Amino acid sequence: MSLIDRELILDTKHVAKHLSDTLHSSQLLQKEGSAHVFNDEATIFIVTQAIIEKGEFMGFLRGHERYGLYFDEPIGYRVSVDGSKIPLYYAEMKVKGNKYHVIPRTKPSR
Numbered sequence: 583m584s585l586i587d588r589e590l591i592l593d594t595k596h597v598a599k600h601l602s603d604t605l606h607s608s609q610l611l612q613k614e615g616s617a618h619v620f621n622d623e624a625t626i627f628i629v630t631q632a633i634i635e636k637g638e639f640m641g642f643l644r645g646h647e648r649y650g651l652y653f654d655e656p657i658g659y660r661v662s663v664d665g666s667k668i669p670l671y672y673a674e675m676k677v678k679g680n681k682y683h684v685i686p687r688t689k690p691s692r
Contacts, residue, residue: 589680590634596683597626602661611663618670618686620658629657629673629684637675640690646676650690658686 598606602619611617620626629651637651656669670686 590677590682591680592630593681593683596685597623600626600658600683600685611661616660616662618658618660618688620684620686621656625657626684629653629686630675630682633673633675633684640674643691646678648691649675649677650687660686660688 598604599610599617600619601607601623607617607619620629632653633649633651637649640648640650642648651673653671653673656671657673658670659667660670661667668688670688672687672689673684674687674691675682675684
């Protein structure tokens with residue numbers, strides 16, 4: 583049995599900002615001073631499946647259902663404008679209607 587028992591569709595408009603060396607992640611880095619990115623595109627799908635199978639429902643926050651999961655290995659990193667990187671072990675899935683996207687994070691949203 584999975585945590586989410588309905589069909590979901592990846593909201594592709596959010597993917598590029600969570601992959602390194604894309605225009606969207608570069609813009610986010612310049613605007614916010616940091617960006618949270620996955621190791622690669624394949625990691626997005628691995629993380630999604632893991633959250634669906636064994637993630638924790640975190641509640642509703644700012645208009646989205648949120649599900650999260652900690653991983654044993656880094657799934658991505660937080661990169662800063664100065665080039666420093668912090669490994670990320672947590673991911674959150676945001677669901678609105680039947681669309682979702684995943685975000686690598688340092689900890690659950692509050």
